[in-house]
Amino acid sequence: MSETRIQLIGGGLAGLMAAIRVAELGHPVDLFSVVPVRRSHSVCAQGGINAAKNLKGEGDSTWQHFDDTVYGGDFLQNQPLVKGMCEAAPGIIDLLDRMGVTFNRTAEGLLDFRRFGGTLYHRTAFAGATTGQQLLYALDEQVRRYEAEGRIRKLEGWMFLSAVLDDAGVSRGVCAVSLRSGEIRAFPGDATIVATGGIGSIFGQSTNSVACTGSAQSALFQQGVHYANAEMIQVHPTAIPGEDKCRLISESVRGEGGRVWVPKTPHDARDPRTIPEAERFYFLEEWYPKYGNLVPRDVATRAIHKVVHEEGLGVDGKAMVYLDVTHLPREMLMRKLGGVLEIYEKFVGLDPCEHPMKVFPAQHYTMGGLWVDNETQATNVPGIYAAGECDYQYHGANRLGANSLLSCLYGGMLAGPAAVRYARNLTVSAEATPASVFAREQKRQEEIYDRLRNQEGNESPIRIWREMGETMTRHVTVTRYNKDLAAADAKLAELQERYRSINLADRARWGNQSLHFTRELGNMLVLARLVSQSAILRDESRGAHYKPEFPDRDDERWLRTIRARYEGGKFQFEFDPVDTSLIPPRKRSYKS
Amino acid sequence: MAEGKTIVLKIKRRAGPAEPARWEEFAVAWRPNLNVIACLIAIAENPVTRDGRNTTPVSYESNCLEEVCGACAMVINSRSRQACSALVDQLEQPIRLEPMSKFPIVRDLVVDRSRMFENAKRLRCWVPIDGTYAIGPGPRVAPERQEVAYALSRCMFCGNCLEVCPKVNENSDFVGAALLNQVRLFNAHPTGRMHAHERLQAVRGIGGVQDCDNAQNCVKACPKNIPLTESNNDVNRQALLDAILGWMLR
Numbered sequence: 001m002s003e004t005r006i007q008l009i010g011g012g013l014a015g016l017m018a019a020i021r022v023a024e025l026g027h028p029v030d031l032f033s034v035v036p037v038r039r040s041h042s043v044c045a046q047g048g049i050n051a052a053k054n055l056k057g058e059g060d061s062t063w064q065h066f067d068d069t070v071y072g073g074d075f076l077q078n079q080p081l082v083k084g085m086c087e088a089a090p091g092i093i094d095l096l097d098r099m100g101v102t103f104n105r106t107a108e109g110l111l112d113f114r115r116f117g118g119t120l121y122h123r124t125a126f127a128g129a130t131t132g133q134q135l136l137y138a139l140d141e142q143v144r145r146y147e148a149e150g151r152i153r154k155l156e157g158w159m160f161l162s163a164v165l166d167d168a169g170v171s172r173g174v175c176a177v178s179l180r181s182g183e184i185r186a187f188p189g190d191a192t193i194v195a196t197g198g199i200g201s202i203f204g205q206s207t208n209s210v211a212c213t214g215s216a217q218s219a220l221f222q223q224g225v226h227y228a229n230a231e232m233i234q235v236h237p238t239a240i241p242g243e244d245k246c247r248l249i250s251e252s253v254r255g256e257g258g259r260v261w262v263p264k265t266p267h268d269a270r271d272p273r274t275i276p277e278a279e280r281f282y283f284l285e286e287w288y289p290k291y292g293n294l295v296p297r298d299v300a301t302r303a304i305h306k307v308v309h310e311e312g313l314g315v316d317g318k319a320m321v322y323l324d325v326t327h328l329p330r331e332m333l334m335r336k337l338g339g340v341l342e343i344y345e346k347f348v349g350l351d352p353c354e355h356p357m358k359v360f361p362a363q364h365y366t367m368g369g370l371w372v373d374n375e376t377q378a379t380n381v382p383g384i385y386a387a388g389e390c391d392y393q394y395h396g397a398n399r400l401g402a403n404s405l406l407s408c409l410y411g412g413m414l415a416g417p418a419a420v421r422y423a424r425n426l427t428v429s430a431e432a433t434p435a436s437v438f439a440r441e442q443k444r445q446e447e448i449y450d451r452l453r454n455q456e457g458n459e460s461p462i463r464i465w466r467e468m469g470e471t472m473t474r475h476v477t478v479t480r481y482n483k484d485l486a487a488a489d490a491k492l493a494e495l496q497e498r499y500r501s502i503n504l505a506d507r508a509r510w511g512n513q514s515l516h517f518t519r520e521l522g523n524m525l526v527l528a529r530l531v532s533q534s535a536i537l538r539d540e541s542r543g544a545h546y547k548p549e550f551p552d553r554d555d556e557r558w559l560r561t562i563r564a565r566y567e568g569g570k571f572q573f574e575f576d577p578v579d580t581s582l583i584p585p586r587k588r589s590y591k592s
Numbered sequence: 593m594a595e596g597k598t599i600v601l602k603i604k605r606r607a608g609p610a611e612p613a614r615w616e617e618f619a620v621a622w623r624p625n626l627n628v629i630a631c632l633i634a635i636a637e638n639p640v641t642r643d644g645r646n647t648t649p650v651s652y653e654s655n656c657l658e659e660v661c662g663a664c665a666m667v668i669n670s671r672s673r674q675a676c677s678a679l680v681d682q683l684e685q686p687i688r689l690e691p692m693s694k695f696p697i698v699r700d701l702v703v704d705r706s707r708m709f710e711n712a713k714r715l716r717c718w719v720p721i722d723g724t725y726a727i728g729p730g731p732r733v734a735p736e737r738q739e740v741a742y743a744l745s746r747c748m749f750c751g752n753c754l755e756v757c758p759k760v761n762e763n764s765d766f767v768g769a770a771l772l773n774q775v776r777l778f779n780a781h782p783t784g785r786m787h788a789h790e791r792l793q794a795v796r797g798i799g800g801v802q803d804c805d806n807a808q809n810c811v812k813a814c815p816k817n818i819p820l821t822e823s824n825n826d827v828n829r830q831a832l833l834d835a836i837l838g839w840m841l842r
């Protein structure tokens with residue numbers, strides 16, 4: 001059998017879209033995912049998806065969408081492809097509509113659009129407050145249809161471990177482990193598309209899902225796939241801090257009059273409702289009298305960090321501030337913000353109309369990612385493609401809200417056909433590749449697993465993960481100082497050392513979650529170091545990357561993509577020019 | 593409860609499908625806003641039982657942790673629900689965790705719910721489109737219809753409605769409320785409706801609607817408040833009509 005076979009790693013929006021495109025072109029697909037694809041992280045997206053359909057008579061255009069996206073990203077994107085994405089967006093919405101996504105409607109039965117950050121237009125299509133879930137389900141159903149026809153084979157519960165590279169460095173398939181049986185197996189594939197999402201887990205608690213570990217990206221990086229702009233990490237200002245995850249509280253809460261404050265006295269133990277006005281510090285309103293609580297995301301996030309980490313004024317002495325709506329009428333709150341406030345009530349167990357919410361910024365999105373080459377979505381390793389949040393190329397230094405679902409779908413639409421074109425032209429197929437190539441990689445992975453299972457020592461993987469998360473969140477998110485970044489990197493190196501003394505309490509093969517997690521943790525540590533080292537290099541402030549020691553954007557030196565390679569255990573960096581041929585860079589300021 | 597207190601959990605464990613079940617008790621330090629998932633992470637960090645015996649971390653499924661992915665369903669204090677939204681302060685102690693009983697066990701709290709996805713395949717739960725190429729917008733939909741469809745389409749395939757259904761058991765093929773709700777959703781869609789007959793035929797063929805005895809447990813167990821009994825009845829009616837009058841009706 002020499003039918004060209006394409007592998008998909010990840011079944012979020014990007015992976016499912018790519019799978020559909022490949023199946024449509026008549027090629028069999030193997031779809032790997034750690035979770036059943038319908039449970040992928042894409043379900044978390046609430047707000048919506050952007051497309052300049054201009055159905056509200058505002059004169060919106062795909063060019064305007066393009067301009068907003070590039071400006072929002074502080075000019076770090078190669079522009080032609082971003083333009084392509086914005087031009088494709090209205091057609092993508094039509095496609096989703098045909099698939100049956102339950103988008104909100106106008107009285108005329110047309111799609112409704114709402115406004116989002118970073119634009120003046122109603123450009124965001126939405127399905128209630130669970131747009132990502134609705135989009136993912138629509139694609140999941142299309143994939144199921146192909147599955148029923150035998151054109152897509154799902155390998156749910158299989159975790160990608162590595163690419164199978166032949167002696168010429170060409171990818172011939174992947175190695176994966178069954179999370180259930182513990183079996184490690186090499187699967188031949190003529191081309192592989194990686195769509196494994198964000199890397200929130202290296203920050204410990206983030207707004208991301210559990211499966212967003214970045215382990216696959218890191219494994220590929222260590223095998224020679226380049227990684228770009230690793231330092232570009234988006235932090236959302238208002239999330240509910242949680243032991244297990246940080247749950248997002250939407251910007252719209254501040255839009256409706258919510259106020260952010262901390263008690264003026266450190267460690268004030270009083271019930272917030274009893275603290276008099278004069279003893280409250282409304283720091284956003286004081287520091288930014290013009291915009292107050294509605295400063296842009298990055299500004300709000302930085303201010304909260306400052307008041308907590310530099311001024312020591314966090315609520316209860318912890319990393320938290322109050323987001324207060326208790327002064328607003330309950331009826332209005334429930335009518336306009338019901339869905340968002342219910343999340344708080346459900347997960348904190350307190351009614352936010354009565355109790356000020358405790359929130360803090362949390363890692364939210366990964367702008368950087370696997371380096372890919374424009375419209376082919378091809379990485380530098382022949383046969384490996386990437387799409388979705390795990391690639392680097394659409395959002396530059398900062399992502400605009402509701403642009404991610406779009407870039408995932410667009411990237412997936414490009415990657416599928418590009419991988420097929422490549423695979424069709426192969427002279428030697430994966431099937432015809434010597435078995436020894438697969439056996440070699442499988443053995444390598446089995447050895448890593450055996451080592452982990454048999455290792456002695458006194459370290460716990462969860463403890464190392466927590467320390468990594470604390471280090472990353474503290475030093476490598478919002479405000480970055482070179483000495484802190486260096487300290488963080490040193491700490492990560494120490495954790496890598498301690499990783500070797502992890503003693504697993506569970507040494508079984510069957511269903512051993514801590515074993516698989518520990519395998520991923522090793523990769524997470526490498527990725528965490530890459531993020532911190534890239535951050536050290538970029539001596540400027542651009543988008544989400546802010547260094548007080550270098551407060552301005554420096555186009556002269558840093559209008560560059562930082563592209564990292566892994567060589568002999570070390571990171572090597574190159575600095576590529578950015579294609580700004582369509583919109584000349586201008587100063588980014590949302591002040592007026 | 594104040595800081596310094598501990599939470600006691602009793603967890604039903606099984607190392608594998610063929611292994612015997614046993615109960616283990618754990619104590620976890622209380623902290624504000626803990627949910628069941630955070631307790632399971634704490635146990636994984638220090639897998640020692642309450643009486644000081646070393647054991648293994650507890651296996652469980654989870655992903656989004658905000659009740660939209662459906663992964664972390666389990667039986668908590670005899671109630672089938674999502675573990676992420678089960679807040680410790682609202683639960684009676686000891687907190688008893690058990691795997692769902694209507695699905696094959698994998699290990700500890702992990703069960704295999706793939707049957708639901710398989711049935712979705714058999715019931716043709718999708719809108720058949722001609723292709724992904726640009727052929728213009730979809731059908732217009734009135735806002736009221738969208739609202740009904742949206743409520744149905746939030747089903748996360750968590751399986752809670754199957755767990756509580758008396759008709760879902762070893763001796764029956766009944767697909768469960770979640771799946772019938774899917775049939776209703778796709779049969780209501782302007783394009784999906786064109787293929788309603790196929791779905792209804794499939795429903796009649798495999799443990800379908802005729803088996804539902806309207807116990808209504810499903811509605812109460814649904815974390816997304818989907819009107820499941822309504823869906824059951826609606827599909828029941830459709831299937832009957834379809835059986836009597838065939839596809840000519842449409």
Ligand SMILES: Cc1cc2nc3c(=O)[nH]c(=O)nc-3n(C[C@H](O)[C@H](O)[C@H](O)COP(=O)(O)OP(=O)(O)OC[C@H]3O[C@@H](n4cnc5c(N)ncnc54)[C@H](O)[C@@H]3O)c2cc1C
Binds near residue numbers: 012197248
């Ligand atoms: C709370 C929240 C709200 C958001 N709201 C919006 C919004 O309103 N609009 C918007 O545009 N964006 C939003 N985003 C961002 C957006 O949701 C994500 O960027 C997007 O869904 C990512 O999709 P993806 O396909 O790249 O990856 P994911 O959906 O994360 O899927 C990754 C897939 O890879 C699989 N996987 C991972 N590792 C492995 C491995 N080693 N082996 C096998 N499989 C693996 C997983 O199982 C999964 O199937 C939001 C994000 C969050 C966190």
